[in-house]
Amino acid sequence: MTSPHDDDRFDWQAAERDFTDSPDAEVVDLDAARAARNTADPDDDGPVLVDSPAAQCSPRFTLDTVRTGRRRPILPAWLRSRAELVDMMRWAVGHLLYTTAYHATRLPKYVGKLALRAPAGAWRLACGAIRWVFDWEGEQLRQATSQTREGELYLKLSRQRDRRVRWRGIVATLSLSLSLTGGLAMLWAPTWAQWAVPALLVTLCGLAGQPADKPLLDTAVVVPRVARLTSDVVVRALAVLGISGISQAIAKQGNRAIAFTAPITRDGPGWRADIDLPPGVTAGDVIERRDRLAAGLTRPLGCVWPEGQPEVHPGRLLLWVGDQDMAATPAKPWPLLKTAGGFDLGRPVPFGTDPRGRVISIDLPYTNLLIGSIPGYGKTAATQVPVLAAALDPYAELWCFDFKGTGGLDPLEKVSARYASGQDDDTAEQGLLALRELRKECQRRAAVLKGLPKAVCPDNKVTPELARRKKLGLHWLVVALDEVQELFSHAEFGKEAGELAEKVIKLGRALGVILIVATQRPDAKSLPTGVSANAGTRFCLRVMGQIENDMILGTSAYKNGIRATMFAKKDKGVGYLVGAADDAQIVRTFYVDGPTAEKITDRARALREAAGTLTGHAIGQVAPTPAARRDTLLDDILTVVPATEAKVWTETLTERLAELNPEAYGDLTRDQLTAALKPYGITTGQVWGTDPTTGKGANRRGIDRTDITNAVAERNKRRGDKAA
Numbered sequence: 001m002t003s004p005h006d007d008d009r010f011d012w013q014a015a016e017r018d019f020t021d022s023p024d025a026e027v028v029d030l031d032a033a034r035a036a037r038n039t040a041d042p043d044d045d046g047p048v049l050v051d052s053p054a055a056q057c058s059p060r061f062t063l064d065t066v067r068t069g070r071r072r073p074i075l076p077a078w079l080r081s082r083a084e085l086v087d088m089m090r091w092a093v094g095h096l097l098y099t100t101a102y103h104a105t106r107l108p109k110y111v112g113k114l115a116l117r118a119p120a121g122a123w124r125l126a127c128g129a130i131r132w133v134f135d136w137e138g139e140q141l142r143q144a145t146s147q148t149r150e151g152e153l154y155l156k157l158s159r160q161r162d163r164r165v166r167w168r169g170i171v172a173t174l175s176l177s178l179s180l181t182g183g184l185a186m187l188w189a190p191t192w193a194q195w196a197v198p199a200l201l202v203t204l205c206g207l208a209g210q211p212a213d214k215p216l217l218d219t220a221v222v223v224p225r226v227a228r229l230t231s232d233v234v235v236r237a238l239a240v241l242g243i244s245g246i247s248q249a250i251a252k253q254g255n256r257a258i259a260f261t262a263p264i265t266r267d268g269p270g271w272r273a274d275i276d277l278p279p280g281v282t283a284g285d286v287i288e289r290r291d292r293l294a295a296g297l298t299r300p301l302g303c304v305w306p307e308g309q310p311e312v313h314p315g316r317l318l319l320w321v322g323d324q325d326m327a328a329t330p331a332k333p334w335p336l337l338k339t340a341g342g343f344d345l346g347r348p349v350p351f352g353t354d355p356r357g358r359v360i361s362i363d364l365p366y367t368n369l370l371i372g373s374i375p376g377y378g379k380t381a382a383t384q385v386p387v388l389a390a391a392l393d394p395y396a397e398l399w400c401f402d403f404k405g406t407g408g409l410d411p412l413e414k415v416s417a418r419y420a421s422g423q424d425d426d427t428a429e430q431g432l433l434a435l436r437e438l439r440k441e442c443q444r445r446a447a448v449l450k451g452l453p454k455a456v457c458p459d460n461k462v463t464p465e466l467a468r469r470k471k472l473g474l475h476w477l478v479v480a481l482d483e484v485q486e487l488f489s490h491a492e493f494g495k496e497a498g499e500l501a502e503k504v505i506k507l508g509r510a511l512g513v514i515l516i517v518a519t520q521r522p523d524a525k526s527l528p529t530g531v532s533a534n535a536g537t538r539f540c541l542r543v544m545g546q547i548e549n550d551m552i553l554g555t556s557a558y559k560n561g562i563r564a565t566m567f568a569k570k571d572k573g574v575g576y577l578v579g580a581a582d583d584a585q586i587v588r589t590f591y592v593d594g595p596t597a598e599k600i601t602d603r604a605r606a607l608r609e610a611a612g613t614l615t616g617h618a619i620g621q622v623a624p625t626p627a628a629r630r631d632t633l634l635d636d637i638l639t640v641v642p643a644t645e646a647k648v649w650t651e652t653l654t655e656r657l658a659e660l661n662p663e664a665y666g667d668l669t670r671d672q673l674t675a676a677l678k679p680y681g682i683t684t685g686q687v688w689g690t691d692p693t694t695g696k697g698a699n700r701r702g703i704d705r706t707d708i709t710n711a712v713a714e715r716n717k718r719r720g721d722k723a724a
């Protein structure tokens with residue numbers, strides 16, 4: 001490369017011309033410019049620098065700043081919760097017992113090892129003692145000083161050695177005499193002492209003879225060693241996520257681009273990092289790439305749990321990295337498995353554990369629970385947990401419906417006042433009838449509450465005390481609707497069921513009615529927005545997209561970084577729980593398998609029998625069977641519409657049917673009638689008729705009698721074919 005300095009062929013004049021001749025270039029006379037600056041307008045302070053030291057200084061320390069600070073808990077989490085304390089104690093005692101038993105069985109081996117190592121140990125001790133008495137440690141130094149002819153130093157060291165050998169010799173002689181006397185005394189000592197002293201000596205010598213790399217005790221519990229989580233590791237992992245905001249910030253500012261708002265600490269069985277992402281990057285952007293983050297951290301996916309903290313700001317990320325894969329960690333048993341006696345539903349229900357292994361509970365009274373996920377990720381298992389807890393409260397009434405008929409709620413049949421399971425129309429209709437009754441029940445309860453004195457019911461809602469008063473009939477009523485998409489999307493009953501559920505979910509909360517709704521299809525058709533919007537507590541297991549996520553967890557959940565789309569194939573029973581605490585929580589539900597659930601409901605049934613609260617389906621009372629209504633609908637229409645009346649309005653038809661059979665058709669609406677006729681291929685259209693009250697003719701929605709007779713003929717023909 002050529003430079004002006006190393007090449008004397010460089011044309012300096014030409015270069016100067018280039019600068020001065022350029023139209024943009026201007027030659028500045030520095031002295032003139034400085035003089036002009038000094039005479040400039042003194043009032044003009046020029047532009048104010050936003051990054052000036054004055055603008056950048058930290059806010060003043062005030063008492064208010066301290067008051068808004070977040071206090072960290074005095075006691076660790078496991079000391080604050082009784083359940084966790086018991087759990088910790090149980091673990092500690094178990095660990096101690098296990099370790100003791102493990103080493104006790106290996107005691108003969110340890111004794112043998114000590115005995116074999118004892119001679120070497122005795123030799124080591126003797127050599128050590130001799131070295132000490134004769135001060136051999138200093139020998140090398142003394143030799144060295146004698147060779148360098150540092151006479152004075154040599155003499156000093158020799159004198160020191162003589163002094164040491166003198167008093168150490170006395171100590172050694174005394175110890176030896178005492179030991180010999182003790183040895184002789186052993187001849188007259190009790191037998192236990194004659195065994196104990198040599199055993200102690202062998203143990204001491206055995207321990208002294210232990211090779212450094214071969215410990216005496218075997219390892220009873222192998223504790224996995226996990227790498228520390230450091231800020232460097234976190235920054236490196238965030239840098240490879242492919243988020244341009246992070247990459248650019250790191251390229252400009254290096255590691256300082258990622259701010260750690262608190263030191264990375266141990267939190268339960270893992271590490272916790274509180275991170276402020278670079279400006280413009282949200283926690284959701286990171287959560288979405290959980291798998292890449294895990295790859296960047298070189299940890300299994302089940303160990304890496306990023307969470308947003310939207311209440312702080314959208315860019316705040318709480319990263320928890322567990323020591324073990326959550327799916328591989330054995331699930332904790334449900335705490336209510338072994339509770340003797342019953343359970344009070346007014347108390348928090350243990351629902352699952354968070355990635356840190358802490359028990360997460362939900363309050364069932366005054367809330368409704370909405371559960372959703374794609375098939376096979378633990379909806380039914382999650383539904384079962386609160387319903388089983390309710391079953392253990394003998395004063396809580398249960399209504400259970402499984403609209404897919406997979407039998408997930410079957411263990412609860414023996415304690416449910418209402419129960420149906422199946423994918424057929426009958427089950428759907430039973431569900432609808434139950435919701436109608438539930439609405440009436442809500443109205444009854446509202447009237448009872450209204451009639452109570454304010455002193456008893458100050459907030460106009462069922463309290464745990466009121467729920468226990470049998471006479472009032474305000475006991476907790478838990479209604480579980482599993483696979484509810486089958487009901488809400490049912491051609492005939494769906495619309496009304498959705499409307500009723502919405503009313504119940506809005507009204508029932510204060511009235512002791514708790515709705516638990518589980519769905520595998522959270523879309524507008526299968527889950528009315530009125531139902532999803534009014535659920536107080538939501539649990540979303542794995543879903544595939546933002547719409548399903550927000551339908552279950554609430555609007556903007558996805559945007560705020562609460563994304564159940566991040567759960568992987570292995571994360572069965574793991575979901576986001578919203579509404580149970582201030583923040584969204586990642587929870588793995590307790591898993592109660594079929595046989596265990598049967599045992600629990602056996603116990604629950606016994607409790608109910610003792611309390612005299614077993615009712616309805618559980619004691620064999622049959623709910624009115626809706627099937628009869630559909631089977632005879634066509635014939636009933638022909639009965640109420642004479643052959644002379646070719647066409648009839650649907651409103652007239654519903655009135656006549658209600659007169660004919662009030663029990664079956666008493667609350668049949670026009671829409672339901674239209675939907676009920678649909679499966680037979682009968683549609684309603686505009687028909688001419690006369691209004692019986694005004695006597696005036698008009699065109700209104702109705703049916704053609706011939707369509708009914710044709711459908712009956714068709715049906716009879718089919719039945720005949722089948723019979724033949």
Ligand SMILES: Nc1ncnc2c1ncn2[C@@H]1O[C@H](COP(=O)(O)OP(=O)(O)OP(=O)(O)O)[C@@H](O)[C@H]1O
Pocket residue numbers: 331373374375376377378379380381382406408520572573574588589590591
């Ligand atoms: N908390 C959990 N811990 C471990 N495994 C679980 C948990 N919950 C569910 N599972 C596993 O997931 C499987 C499916 O659970 P479940 O039947 O509850 O799912 P689902 O979503 O209701 O399925 P579907 O929609 O097909 O009825 C269970 O058989 C069980 O093996």
